[in-house]
Amino acid sequence: MGLFRSMEVFVVAVEEGSMSGASGKLGLSPAMVGQHVAALEERLGVRLLNRTTRRQSLTVFGASYLEQCRDILERVAMADQDAEASQTLLRGKLRVTAPTTFGAETLMPTLRRYRKLAPDVALDITLTDRNVDIVDEGFDIAIRIGELRDSRLIARQLAPYKMMISASPDYLSRQGIPSHPSSLANHDAIAFSPAAGSPWRLERHSEIVQVVPRVSLTVNSGQAVRMAARAGLGVIMQPAILVRSDIQTGLLVPLFSDWHLRERPMSLVYHRDRRMTPSLRSAITFFVSEFGAP
Missing domain, CATH: 3.40.190.10 (Periplasmic binding protein-like II)
Known part of the structure; x- marks a missing residue:
């Protein structure tokens, strides 16, 4: 028999005043209620209840043990409630x-x-x-x-x-607007360090162009690459989310809008x-x- 269950049965038996009263509340037979109490007494080696055919009463130890059982069962119930809450609360x-x-x-x-x-x-x-x-x-x-x-x-x-190629109006006015992706090999490029040296691949219909730009500046920060492009230092291929606001305000100009850059x-x-x-x-x-x- 489970210890906590036997404690629960013992507490209810005392509160109901009899084994039969506890059996109705717990859905157990009076004999099973008695077995739970007897199991506790055997485990503890001491009597908890003085029982006669008409009444039952707590022994001195039984009264002390009753309060300890109540405290333990309350703590177990609280722990169960906390566990249940942790499975439903976002925290x-x-x-x-x-x-x-x-x-x-x-x-x-x-x-x-x-x-x-x-x-x-x-x-x-x-x-x-x-x-x-x-x-x-x-x-x-x-x-x-x-x-x-x-x-x-x-x-x-x-x-x-999604990626996008762009450059500043100042850079394009000085160096010219590349008319075809292959001409990027003749333009200064600003590269993000982890991707430096990687080819830029562009597709349009059945045409595929893969070009390694002439890198004039390598930076280990995407934001720094963007600011360098705004300063007119070269062409960049950067995430669309990074350059979108600059393109909307005209600080950068998109290039090869009719070409598709391979998405990552x-x-x-x-x-x-x-x-x-x-x-x-x-x-x-x-x-x-x-x-x-x-």
């Missing part, structure tokens, strides 16, 4: 990592909406272009751009990462063995809804 801390540009330009503006959904969830966000190991480094969620290789992770596909896959990933708490589930659902494929 706690979530660690999220995302690429720097995406995180600053796209992720951050959405967090106000998530805060309304889950005001008691504390978000710890790390923006880095390093491909962090979310298992070893203790992250709950990561947003990744590019192909995935870690089989330990569960991936949810997001909308692909983007995914939300989390560890397959991670316990799916309500907070983690809510964040995954929110991010997939916000950034998922249309």
